[in-house]
Amino acid sequence: FEGDQAVLRFEDGETVRPDILIGADGVHSRVRNAIVGPTQARESGICAFRALVPAAKAPDFARRHAQTLWIGPDHHLVHYPVSGEEYVNLVAFAPAGASSVESWTATATLRELLDEFAGWDPRLVELITAADTPGRWALLDREPLDHWNRGNATLLGDAAHPMFPFFAQGAAQAIEDGAVLALCLAAAPDNPIAALGRYEELRRRRTARLQEVSHGRSHINHLPDGPEQRARDLEYSQADPLRANGWIYEYDPETAVSASA
Incomplete structure (x- = not known):
């Protein structure tokens, strides 16, 4: 200045x-x-996963015209239809690991996302299993x-x-x-x-x-x-x-x- x-x-x-x-x-x-x-x-200690599920592979409940929220200890997940109902958008939050970075281009594996929600409702696990490669980034505060x-x-x-x-x-x-x-x-x-x-x-x-x-x-x-x-x-x-x-x-x-x- x-x-x-x-x-x-x-x-x-x-x-x-x-x-x-x-x-x-x-x-x-x-x-x-x-x-x-x-x-x-500041690092928040939370990381976000984002993935798309082709509607043809998504369970019926995930194709409803609604935002659905699943919540549990240290985790939550939201999903809703997007792109003219061609896909279901899936956004999940979990504790950030040491490898989490703040980036729109960083990715995780589908196994890593599934591991975060192991033991949750089988319907949710079915939805996650149908997802493409998830992005992952740390939330900054x-x-x-x-x-x-x-x-x-x-x-x-x-x-x-x-x-x-x-x-x-x-x-x-x-x-x-x-x-x-x-x-x-x-x-x-x-x-x-x-x-x-x-x-x-x-x-x-x-x-x-x-x-x-x-x-x-x-x-x-x-x-x-x-x-x-x-x-x-x-x-x-x-x-x-x-x-x-x-x-x-x-x-x-x-x-x-x-x-x-």
């Missing part, structure tokens, strides 16, 4: 002084380090930021607020960020720093709340068998997820921006 001006220096020696800089460069964001200082993401702007630079998506995927909101919040940021910039094209400040003010508390509830779900879903687990199961059986989580899905970027004018 030169005062409030972000300066980009590229590997080929080129230097750029942009009108604005939007750091949408993920959980390992270099722009984040420049804005708030270098910080290390970061505390919500007090600010993510500096001068004419800001952050968006995982660079600003990485969150556990237990409410499926990581990409959704990046899309909301983009919509709000665009509206703020359109409303103040001659004052981008003010527009970025308004964007941060509108987005920071909501995304921090989602980071926190997503983090909390990692404990709730992985309870050991016992009184807490039985109380959770009873609560889940009686809950209306859409009503309880309506605040997540009813959000409208245009309404949020116009209400702050």
Whole structure:
């Protein structure tokens, strides 16, 4: 930074002084380090497996038009149809081993995934057995930021607020960020720093709340068998997820921006 001006220096020696800089460069964001200082993401102790099952090979129960959640000690698994019902998407969470890395391209073996759910319901084991090669990556943890702007630079998506995927909101919040940021910039094209400040003010508390509830779900879903687990199961059986989580899905970027004018 030169005062409030972000300066980009590229590997080929080129230097750029942009009108604005939007750091949408993920959980390992270099722009984040420049804005708030270098910080290390914490290992959560949880890894995620993701795989696709061809619908023709999936058991009937997995092809229902529903998200199905299986939960147990230190583990949980979610599945639902995708790609016009051609596949069933399968996402599983388990304790992270020493070989787990934070990467969208790392893979595990099907045997490793099956071993994590050994002894579970035979129907679930049948579904996992039909899966393709699963991806696997470690979940990283970061505390919500007090600010993510500096001068004419800001952050968006995982660079600003990485969150556990237990409410499926990581990409959704990046899309909301983009919509709000665009509206703020359109409303103040001659004052981008003010527009970025308004964007941060509108987005920071909501995304921090989602980071926190997503983090909390990692404990709730992985309870050991016992009184807490039985109380959770009873609560889940009686809950209306859409009503309880309506605040997540009813959000409208245009309404949020116009209400702050």
